[in-house]
Amino acid sequence: xxxxxxxxxxxxxxxxxxxxxxxxxxxxxxxxxxxxxxxxxxxxxxxxxxxxxxxxxxxxxxxxxxxxxxxxxxxxxxxxxxxxxxxxxxxxxxxxxxxxxxxxxxxxxxxxxxxxxxxxxxxxxxxxxxxxxxxxxxxxxxxxxxxxxxxxxxxxxxxxxxxxxxxxxxxxxxxxxxxxxxxxxxxxxxxxxxxxxxxxxxxxxxxxxxxxxxxxxxxxxxxxxxxxxxxxxxxxxxxxxxxxxxxxxxxxxxxxxxxxxxxxxxxxxxxxxxxxxxxxxxxxxxxxxxxxxxxxxxxxxxxxxxxxxxxxxxxxxxxxx
Amino acid sequence: xxxxxxxxxxxxxxxxxxxxxxxxxxxxxxxxxxxxxxxxxxxxxxxxxxxxxxxxxxxxxxxxxxxxxxxxxxxxxxxxxxxxxxxxxxxxxxxxxxxxxxxxxxxxxxxxxxxxxxxxxxxxxxxxxxxxxxxxxxxxxxxxxxxxxxxxxxxxxxxxxxxxxxxxxxxxxxxxxxxxxxxxxxxxxxxxxxxxxxxxxxxxxxxxxxxxxxxxxxxxxxxxxxxxxxxxxxxxxxxxxxxxxxxxxxxxxxxxxxxxxxxxxxxxxxxxxxxxxxxxxxxxxxxxxxxxxxxxxxxxxxxxxxxxxxxxxxxxxxxxxxxxxxxxxxxxxxxxxxxxxxxxxxxxxxxxxxxxxxxxxxxxxxxxxxxxxxxxxxxxxxxxxxxxxxxxxxxxxxxxxxxxxxxxxxxxxxxxxxxxxxxxxxxxxxxxxxxxxxxxxxxxxxxxxxxxxxxxxxxxxxxxxxxxxxxxxxxxxxxxxxxxxxxxxxxxxxxxxxxxxxxxxxxxxxxxxxxxxxxxxxxxxxxxxxxxxxxxxxxxxxxxx
Ligand SMILES: [Zn+2]
Numbered sequence: 001x002x003x004x005x006x007x008x009x010x011x012x013x014x015x016x017x018x019x020x021x022x023x024x025x026x027x028x029x030x031x032x033x034x035x036x037x038x039x040x041x042x043x044x045x046x047x048x049x050x051x052x053x054x055x056x057x058x059x060x061x062x063x064x065x066x067x068x069x070x071x072x073x074x075x076x077x078x079x080x081x082x083x084x085x086x087x088x089x090x091x092x093x094x095x096x097x098x099x100x101x102x103x104x105x106x107x108x109x110x111x112x113x114x115x116x117x118x119x120x121x122x123x124x125x126x127x128x129x130x131x132x133x134x135x136x137x138x139x140x141x142x143x144x145x146x147x148x149x150x151x152x153x154x155x156x157x158x159x160x161x162x163x164x165x166x167x168x169x170x171x172x173x174x175x176x177x178x179x180x181x182x183x184x185x186x187x188x189x190x191x192x193x194x195x196x197x198x199x200x201x202x203x204x205x206x207x208x209x210x211x212x213x214x215x216x217x218x219x220x221x222x223x224x225x226x227x228x229x230x231x232x233x234x235x236x237x238x239x240x241x242x243x244x245x246x247x248x249x250x251x252x253x254x255x256x257x258x259x260x261x262x263x264x265x266x267x268x269x270x271x272x273x274x275x276x277x278x279x280x281x282x283x284x285x286x287x288x289x290x291x292x293x294x295x296x297x298x299x300x301x302x303x304x305x306x307x308x309x310x311x312x313x314x315x316x317x318x319x320x321x
Numbered sequence: 322x323x324x325x326x327x328x329x330x331x332x333x334x335x336x337x338x339x340x341x342x343x344x345x346x347x348x349x350x351x352x353x354x355x356x357x358x359x360x361x362x363x364x365x366x367x368x369x370x371x372x373x374x375x376x377x378x379x380x381x382x383x384x385x386x387x388x389x390x391x392x393x394x395x396x397x398x399x400x401x402x403x404x405x406x407x408x409x410x411x412x413x414x415x416x417x418x419x420x421x422x423x424x425x426x427x428x429x430x431x432x433x434x435x436x437x438x439x440x441x442x443x444x445x446x447x448x449x450x451x452x453x454x455x456x457x458x459x460x461x462x463x464x465x466x467x468x469x470x471x472x473x474x475x476x477x478x479x480x481x482x483x484x485x486x487x488x489x490x491x492x493x494x495x496x497x498x499x500x501x502x503x504x505x506x507x508x509x510x511x512x513x514x515x516x517x518x519x520x521x522x523x524x525x526x527x528x529x530x531x532x533x534x535x536x537x538x539x540x541x542x543x544x545x546x547x548x549x550x551x552x553x554x555x556x557x558x559x560x561x562x563x564x565x566x567x568x569x570x571x572x573x574x575x576x577x578x579x580x581x582x583x584x585x586x587x588x589x590x591x592x593x594x595x596x597x598x599x600x601x602x603x604x605x606x607x608x609x610x611x612x613x614x615x616x617x618x619x620x621x622x623x624x625x626x627x628x629x630x631x632x633x634x635x636x637x638x639x640x641x642x643x644x645x646x647x648x649x650x651x652x653x654x655x656x657x658x659x660x661x662x663x664x665x666x667x668x669x670x671x672x673x674x675x676x677x678x679x680x681x682x683x684x685x686x687x688x689x690x691x692x693x694x695x696x697x698x699x700x701x702x703x704x705x706x707x708x709x710x711x712x713x714x715x716x717x718x719x720x721x722x723x724x725x726x727x728x729x730x731x732x733x734x735x736x737x738x739x740x741x742x743x744x745x746x747x748x749x750x751x752x753x754x755x756x757x758x759x760x761x762x763x764x765x766x767x768x769x770x771x772x773x774x775x776x777x778x779x780x781x782x783x784x785x786x787x788x789x790x791x792x793x794x795x796x797x798x799x800x801x802x803x804x805x806x807x808x809x810x811x812x813x814x815x816x817x818x819x820x821x822x823x824x825x826x827x828x829x830x831x832x833x834x835x836x837x838x839x840x841x842x843x844x845x846x847x848x849x850x851x852x853x854x855x856x857x858x859x860x861x862x863x864x865x866x
Contacts, residue, residue: 004387009653178381268445
């Protein structure tokens with residue numbers, strides 16, 4: 001990750017008078033977003049709610065969210081990066097060749113109007129969704145948007161926030177970071193954490209057939225991963241912890257049924273803005289929690305002879321780049 | 322049980338300065354008068370110190386974890402801890418991973434650390450990370466000086482209510498004390514502004530000024546009887562000429578207890594980046610005349626680091642100055658935080674002034690029970706570089722050697738060349754352990770007296786202070802040998818200190834509607850449950866009658 005200028009959702013709810021959704025369809029994908037956090041919300045600083053807030057939608061097609069927007073900008077598919085780069089130049093009054101604008105699907109007047117509105121905002125927030133971060137250019141697009149937002153702070157307050165999917169993906173990312181320094185795509189095969197997405201990400205390890213066992217918690221790769229990865233999961237001993245029967249549990253050698261998180265198992269979930277929320281179970285389950293199972297496996301492993309060499313001294317990593 | 326014989330003991334809390342003295346430890350990890358049997362460590366010719374206490378560091382929580390995410394390239398050229406039977410793997414570097422943080426602190430002889438900036442809203446996260454930092458004992462400070470619910474009470478003149486609000490937040494966070502960062506300035510930053518004048522109302526308020534927040538919050542901490550006074554990061558951090566703001570702040574604090582964080586960043590003269598110079602003499606004079614006041618240096622060391630602070634507007638400025646990556650996270654109702662990677666270069670005049678100012682403050686403030694070793698980790702440098710600072714304090718020749726490498730123009734801007742003081746071992750022990758422990762109100766830390774926690778460090782005597790302090794012969798935590806000859810022997814789980822200050826029983830009813838308006842989390846889910854804290858140790862408060 002490069003830089004990121006962001007906030008928790010409560011700041012948006014209290015203060016954002018200018019809200020951009022870029023490459024997302026909140027009206028259908030996050031139906032409570034408008035009323036809980038953004039345009040419909042009244043606050044001490046924005047007492048008239050919707051009337052005090054401006055909403056801009058940037059997307060390749062006119063979704064239901066466009067009806068809620070004050071301004072809808074239909075960007076040509078695959079031209080997000082170009083549009084973001086032009087906006088970065090325009091906010092700084094750098095010359096932009098008029099010929100470069102039509103390929104984005106928008107006009108100079110529309111962009112000038114957007115720049116004027118962004119600079120006039122007291123507190124702007126850009127939410128960016130899968131439509132931006134998962135299309136061609138992927139992380140280049142998100143990086144360009146994050147840079148635009150950072151640079152807007154020379155003129156007014158501006159923040160950016162990704163619209164993440166569901167589940168506790170953020171929680172896994174947060175904890176891996178504090179224990180290993182990296183969010184995902186980590187290997188411990190030399191006894192310490194190393195990071196290389198594309199090489200050590202689960203899907204790459206499976207497709208190459210590099211691992212000789214798989215232990216899966218809270219995920220269903222059997223439903224989403226490419227066929228060669230699934231084939232490898234079938235070949236090796238795959239162990240799944242899941243409250244439900246899933247694609248992965250069907251192909252696994254062992255499926256341990258566990259109590260569902262948040263419903264019958266306590267813990268912490270991290271929201272998309274990385275706020276930790278406690279999970280307080282409402283029901284009791286006859287099944288053990290994921291945590292119980294992992295602790296019992298760890299205890300059993302501790303009883304076995306230790307397998308790593310006993311050379312304990314830390315060492316400097318200098319050879320790697 | 323254990324006895325340590327023959328060592329030269331430096332125990333400033335008890336006025337012991339290098340006397341040969343036997344120490345005895347019982348099975349509860351406490352120093353006692355007499356024991357029967359047990360292991361004996363022959364420390365003849367060695368030096369015995371109380372375990373180090375870091376009064377101001379950033380090792381756990383959303384901000385440092387944000388920094389870890391922003392600096393993956395740093396992790397690749399750093400110390401790696403390889404998994405062994407009694408040790409988890411991890412990485413050192415500018416923002417070490419949690420397990421490595423515990424190993425690195427203990428490996429250097431530090432046994433207690435105070436995480437100095439916790440947003441209450443994400444305190445649950447901070448405590449989860451602290452649970453993964455082994456060996457050392459820990460405490461946390463909750464960020465309060467930009468909390469809008471509190472500021473509203475202060476603006477309305479509702480002092481008693483404000484005091485209960487602070488008490489409520491401390492217990493909700495399961496914190497040990499109160500941190501104030503750029504009072505009013507972070508709240509103003511939520512609108513893209515700052516608060517540089519102590520007497521001007523802050524953005525979003527009609528009459529409330531930073532000066533008023535400072536005096537009221539210091540008084541609240543005193544009236545609640547918190548073991549540690551208000552821990553203050555002054556307004557105008559890092560800016561040329563900010564000595565005026567800092568001295569003005571200190572005058573606002575007369576009559577209250579206070580700890581001034583990382584004072585190096587608040588002791589500059591001049592009126593712009595071209596004319597910045599050290600104003601350490603003025604600040605040190607103030608401390609020398611006010612013996613109750615404490616500070617930590619926030620010293621700077623040359624090299625790469627990553628800066629993280631709740632001071633959002635300062636980080637935006639640093640981003641504009643450096644053009645490097647910028648992370649910013651505003652936390653609803655409460656605070657903010659900014660992250661910018663940074664390299665301090667000896668060739669850069671501003672950085673050279675900062676380097677000298679930190680050392681000057683430590684050398685010019687006469688009483689080491691007032692001025693403590695810190696780098697405001699990782700802001701001025703990483704905590705595992707403390708032995709370098711110790712050498713700079715103990716050896717004037719080494720300082721002069723380092724100064725010779727700086728640009729000639731630096732000499733008119735600093736006073737370091739005029740200072741020939743060299744710290745004694747006794748003074749180092751006071752500045753790295755006994756002093757910060759006393760300032761934190763941790764009476765059983767930084768003290769080798771009977772009844773205190775048996776946290777101590779034993780060094781082989783060595784003329785090179787940096788080498789001596791970076792490789793202790795033994796580190797003992799709670800009576801257990803955790804480091805021996807540079808090897809990690811045991812990794813016990815430390816305690817976490819916190820307080821439950823007295824508060825108006827109706828405060829929940831008062832907070833709930835305000836909370837529901839401002840926050841995006843349910844009121845019931847907000848306070849961290851005490852069961853979530855590993856080895857919680859609730860310390861008493863001594864409220865004003
Ligand atoms: Zn700090």
